[in-house]
Amino acid sequence: MPRIYGLETEYGLVGLARAEHGVRRLTADDAAQRLFALVARENRSTNVFLRNGGRLYLDVGSHPEYATAECASPADLVVAERAGDAIVARLAERAAEAEAAEGRDVSFALFKNNVDAHGNTFGSHENYLVGRGTDPEVLSRWLIGFLVSRQLIAGAGRWRRGTFTLSQRCDVLGDVVSNQTTRSRPLINTRDEPHADPAVHRRLHVISGDSNLSEAASALKVGATELVLRLAESGRPAPPGPADPLSALRAWGHDPDAAVELVDGTSASCRDVQERYCAFARDVAEDAEWTPWRDTLDALARGEAPPAAEWAVKRRLIETYRDRHGLADADPRLDALDLRWHELGRGPGGRPLGLARLLEERGALPRLSTPDAVADAARSPASPTRAVVRARLLAAAQAAERSYAADWASFTVHDLPAAPGDRRPADVTLRLDDPFATRDAAADDLAGRMRSEPRARLTRGFVPPGPSTA
Numbered sequence: 001m002p003r004i005y006g007l008e009t010e011y012g013l014v015g016l017a018r019a020e021h022g023v024r025r026l027t028a029d030d031a032a033q034r035l036f037a038l039v040a041r042e043n044r045s046t047n048v049f050l051r052n053g054g055r056l057y058l059d060v061g062s063h064p065e066y067a068t069a070e071c072a073s074p075a076d077l078v079v080a081e082r083a084g085d086a087i088v089a090r091l092a093e094r095a096a097e098a099e100a101a102e103g104r105d106v107s108f109a110l111f112k113n114n115v116d117a118h119g120n121t122f123g124s125h126e127n128y129l130v131g132r133g134t135d136p137e138v139l140s141r142w143l144i145g146f147l148v149s150r151q152l153i154a155g156a157g158r159w160r161r162g163t164f165t166l167s168q169r170c171d172v173l174g175d176v177v178s179n180q181t182t183r184s185r186p187l188i189n190t191r192d193e194p195h196a197d198p199a200v201h202r203r204l205h206v207i208s209g210d211s212n213l214s215e216a217a218s219a220l221k222v223g224a225t226e227l228v229l230r231l232a233e234s235g236r237p238a239p240p241g242p243a244d245p246l247s248a249l250r251a252w253g254h255d256p257d258a259a260v261e262l263v264d265g266t267s268a269s270c271r272d273v274q275e276r277y278c279a280f281a282r283d284v285a286e287d288a289e290w291t292p293w294r295d296t297l298d299a300l301a302r303g304e305a306p307p308a309a310e311w312a313v314k315r316r317l318i319e320t321y322r323d324r325h326g327l328a329d330a331d332p333r334l335d336a337l338d339l340r341w342h343e344l345g346r347g348p349g350g351r352p353l354g355l356a357r358l359l360e361e362r363g364a365l366p367r368l369s370t371p372d373a374v375a376d377a378a379r380s381p382a383s384p385t386r387a388v389v390r391a392r393l394l395a396a397a398q399a400a401e402r403s404y405a406a407d408w409a410s411f412t413v414h415d416l417p418a419a420p421g422d423r424r425p426a427d428v429t430l431r432l433d434d435p436f437a438t439r440d441a442a443a444d445d446l447a448g449r450m451r452s453e454p455r456a457r458l459t460r461g462f463v464p465p466g467p468s469t470a
Contacts, residue, residue: 003231004129004196004385004435005077005222008067009207009211010059010122011088011344012111017104026106032062035095035108049406051394052380053387054084056091063122064088064110069387070408070435074222074385078215079369083377085112109353112211113342114168115158117335121172124211125189126222128204129196129435134233139204140177140188142232145241146225147187147208148249152256153296154221156210157311159318159338162330163254166311168210176245187245190230195408197433204229213342213356215368216292216307224293229279234284239276240264271300278329307366314341317355388438393430396447402455409433416449417456425456431464 015031017024026034036046036058046058053069066084092108099106099268114122130139155167165171175186189205206225212218232238240247240262248260252270259267268276278293296308305312318337327333343354352358359365369417373382381387386409393411397404403414411430418426430446 001131001227001437002072003229004127005071005074005226006068006127007077007081007084007222008065008079008123008125008127009084009112010061010063010065010124012113012116012120012342014109014111014120015106016109017106017107025074028062030106032058032064034099034106035064035091038094038098039091049390049394050087050383051391051398052080052083052378053385054080054392056087061120063264064091069381069383069390071383072385072436073370074219074226074382077222078219078376079373080382081218082215082369082374083382086374086378090132092345096114110344111339111342112213112344112354113156113339114210115172117339119161119172121169122211123207124209126206126209126225128206128225129194129201129231130204130229131233132194132198132200134202136190136202138238139229139232141238141241142228143188143206143225144176144245145273146228147206148242148245149252149270149277150209150221150224151249151253151311152270152274152300153224153293153309154209154212154217154466155253155309155311156214156217156342157314157335157338159315161335162328164315164318166256167253169208173208173246173249187249196435201435210310211342212310213354213360214307214310214313214365215360216366217310219298219368220292220308221372223289224277224281227285227289227293228277230284231280232276239273240266241273260309271297287360312363313359314356316340317341317359318326318406384438386432386435386437389432389440389443393443393447393450396450400450400455402450409435411443411446413446413450415455415457416453423457427462 013031013035015026015034017026039048040046049055055067056164057065059065066088068077068080068084071080088110092110096107114124122420151167151170158165158168171189177186177188177190187208187254189207191205192202194201194203204310209221212221243261243263251258251260256270259269261267274297281293282290292308296306299306300309306315318334323339324336335459341355345353348354352361356365360367381391390406390411394406405412409432411432413428415425418424430442432440
């Protein structure tokens, strides 16, 4: 079936204020408020939909978050994700410029990782549209073993105090399936919010993956998951998964060759499970979809560090640095090197601050997107989906300085006249329940009304200023 993909990324944030007496680290709340000050000033909110169809917001926990617009393919999602990184990095630049304009020397560092040195976590949430008729139990049976072992092919890796794990999150997830996203941190979130017609669709919300800097890793993470969803939807029985998924997640995160007991009483390594899933996927995949998965597993078996296995590239870099400088595994400089892998943005000379982006610029990590495609996706939707309709409505509302509210599956205008010649306002809400629709006659009509009809006065005759483009 056709599928919609989306990704929500939470970013780590550090704010530093410099003065004559030295450098002071801002509190998380202070850094976040300063980062979003311009967004709040321009939009009267720190939660905004953008003209590219995505959503930028200050999330609970005082960190920035960006949700891509709906995408129709994993390739489009890679571009949309990279555009989100660029939007957040530009937000940090603008915030620093605004601080400087007011006589303050404040800088903002952004990290696209999932765990900090204090144990705070930052999520990477994948979204896949599936049919309402697909049994969630069947999905879970197929997905649990795959997601627990997926860190082998798409983990971002983490070096912390001399210990290395394949994924950032293998030691912090606390449940297998749950409707929570913060307390228990499950592999799969069961909250039923399809952002589409609930009679037709459901949204699979996977919150156990890592934020990837390698575009090859990001593409394989989503692409392989899509193939497993096809297997689940095909009706064939799922292969046996780990008897204790969370224990397997942690064991394989530290050693992918560890033997773990499966539900059928046999045992298998992380590699064994991924090999099994990859072999099954061959039956439902085109060559171009399946080959990156097969090639990644083959390269790992040869002891290589393929770009999709981001953890392997990062580990090789850190170990090379360790050996060159004669450092102990627990040397804090190696922890700092791990963190530098994830940093976004560029320094004064234009050089990438993060090691992953630096390797990419030098050709050591392949780039699947192009700078032009990413720049376009920061301004307009990367994929022909409902995001195109939302973007059209946003452009009309902002150009006419309307009072409006946008959501994934609806758009409301607050200040259209209740009737011709009536100065009283009426809320006009348009449902956008088809995530695949790129045209909507009712949306075109509403955009026309926003352009042509007067702004009705709101309570006590006050007409609020219209929001500008974020």
